[in-house]
Amino acid sequence: NAGVTQTPKFQVLKTGQSMTLQCAQDMNHEYMSWYRQDPGMGLRLIHYSVGAGITDQGEVPNGYNVSRSTTEDFPLRLLSAAPSQTSVYFCASSYEAGSNGAAFFGQGTRLTVV
Amino acid sequence: GEDVEQSLFLSVREGDSSVINCTYTDSSSTYLYWYKQEPGAGLQLLTYIFSNMDMKQDQRLTVLLNKKDKHLSLRIADTQTGDSAIYFCAETEAGSYQLTFGKGTKLSVIP
Numbered sequence: 001n002a003g004v005t006q007t008p009k010f011q012v013l014k015t016g017q018s019m020t021l022q023c024a025q026d027m028n029h030e031y032m033s034w035y036r037q038d039p040g041m042g043l044r045l046i047h048y049s050v051g052a053g054i055t056d057q058g059e060v061p062n063g064y065n066v067s068r069s070t071t072e073d074f075p076l077r078l079l080s081a082a083p084s085q086t087s088v089y090f091c092a093s094s095y096e097a098g099s100n101g102a103a104f105f106g107q108g109t110r111l112t113v114v
Numbered sequence: 115g116e117d118v119e120q121s122l123f124l125s126v127r128e129g130d131s132s133v134i135n136c137t138y139t140d141s142s143s144t145y146l147y148w149y150k151q152e153p154g155a156g157l158q159l160l161t162y163i164f165s166n167m168d169m170k171q172d173q174r175l176t177v178l179l180n181k182k183d184k185h186l187s188l189r190i191a192d193t194q195t196g197d198s199a200i201y202f203c204a205e206t207e208a209g210s211y212q213l214t215f216g217k218g219t220k221l222s223v224i225p
Contacts, residue, residue: 031211042217090156105156
């Protein structure tokens with residue numbers, strides 16, 4: 001199993017550009033989520049999904065959109081990139097809530113907005 | 115709202131034990147997790163504990179939970195240079211998928 005796969009690993013954008021960060025998992029997990037990691041801030045939840053067709057906002061959703069058309073994929077869209085969105089983005093998935101709800105993380109996408 | 119606090123840095127000598135501490139505020143926290151992040155990598159689940167447990171041991175790792183004080187600790191015995199990483203404490207409520215993370219503790223192991 002590949003687990004959680006994120007692409008690209010690195011990306012540089014100009015202010016105002018849009019792009020999509022891809023996330024795919026092959027574990028048939030219902031729950032998927034996106035976090036951003038900033039120095040000294042830990043991980044903050046951007047958006048999450050509890051199943052295909054269902055998404056909701058996390059702690060820091062502004063400037064990001066998500067959709068979940070399949071169980072496997074959960075892309076994150078930056079509508080108009082801003083320097084404040086420079087961060088490392090992690091996608092995670094989990095099978096169920098509780099003890100087995102421990103999240104499996106992708107390797108991250110390091111995004112720089114100039 | 116929920117809050118998870120950790121000290122930011124810890125430095126230990128190789129072979130010593132490391133103790134990483136975490137406090138949380140949400141009394142409904144049910145599962146508490148420890149994740150490890152090596153440089154340039156994603157987060158790797160190390161262990162978790164259910165809130166009705168006091169202790170959990172897994173090889174070199176010991177997790178202690180003081181539910182009254184909402185205090186969680188991770189002890190790494192015989193710390194090795196490969197244990198150098200950032201360790202995150204996280205919590206979630208029963209039936210919830212959402213994790214709340216601390217800011218992470220950077221463990222540096224001195225040879």
